[in-house]
Amino acid sequence: MQTLRLPQKSEFDSIRIPLPSSKSESNRALVIDALTEGKNEISNLAEARDTQTMIRLLEKNPPVFDVLDAGTTMRFLTAYVTVTNQKKVMTGTARMCERPIGILVDALRSIGAEIHYLNKEGYPPLAIHGLPQQTSGKVKIRGDVSSQYISAMLMIAPVLPLGLEIELEGKVGSQTYIEMTLELMAQFGIEYTWKNNNIHVPHQSYQPTQFAVESDWSGASYWFSLLACADSGELFLEGLKENSLQGDSAIVDIMDLLGVKSTFKKGGVLLQKQEVKGLKKWDFTHCPDLAQTVAVTCAILGQNATFIGLESLRIKETDRIYALQQELAKFNAELREIEPEVFQVIPSVTMPNSVQIHTYEDHRMAMAFMPLLTKTEVIIEDPEVVNKSYPSFWKHCGIAGINSEIQETL
């Protein structure tokens, strides 16, 4: 097994981190581009494996689309392949085949698609036979499992002959990602209305557009956390905008409470240390990918914060609640469920001399625990797991003066 040793370090100079591009924006722009007649100019696409997988599948168009562990690639391409009336098998890693897709398949079937499950009902792998004819212009989709099903349906909606009216049912999670989808579609010339639970996208054409992908706010969160946990330093994060399409820009408000001041400047955002105001409670319903970063930060900073809105974490790259609980325990911290779906961070009081973090095939487990190096030596198992969203993460740690060392262990 490969591990990465991160020596303890808690003082940082004035450092500029280039940051990767957003995989969420990239994967939307790629699907829209594939649906557009005419030439778009899309720049700054993500180096993330999830995006590179989508580029490769769209370019090579093999009969089997193996998306590996990329949720957006699986969900967005399932809708894309269907609407473009292709015959295709959609599959992915063993974990991807445990991540539900039934809500999206039901939505596509309800407008006339022919899709079959090749193994377990409700889960990939799927055999798609296309959409011979759109039989309905209305669909109901529950919003509490994954917003990616809704984004997938929204992006194909303009090219459907009858357009699409989507009624969102129940609680809607990750709503910021639905907003990102619609705002991005609007930049490609699409008009829509969203009233209460109803989103209506009439039939229309995507317009050729120039679109530059912004840096990734989810990836930026680990640098906010590093500074929050450090004794001193100043970081400049490149390519972030104050008015972002990404809901994970909420990290600015969260970290304002955890001791990081953000100042937007030309070309990015400057992070400086300030006093810790304290984080009492946060709802992660609309920014689930920040939960691991903030849980680790609170555990390190001695913040007994209450977390809600973590339900979707159980069906991501791993069961992130279980994974966090296991790894926080290694430095005597906890994520305790005090009532159903209400969690409290119980911070660490004693820190071991070294902590080895298991990463559960989840990029965010590796990156979220990196800031622990401000308090002790950290050993990260399977460091390449970061490639899913942030392949240059360890290189950027090097820019920050963290002298990591790869180790081969049995």
Ligand SMILES: O=C(O)C1=C[C@@H](OP(=O)(O)O)[C@@H](O)[C@H](O)C1
């Ligand atoms: O649409 C997107 O780009 C994403 C939506 C979110 O998923 P859910 O909607 O499943 O919460 C998020 O966790 C994921 O990393 C990216």
Ligand SMILES: C=C(OP(=O)(O)O)C(=O)O
């Ligand atoms: C959940 C994530 O991605 P996806 O659902 O697209 O696999 C993530 O990047 O944290």
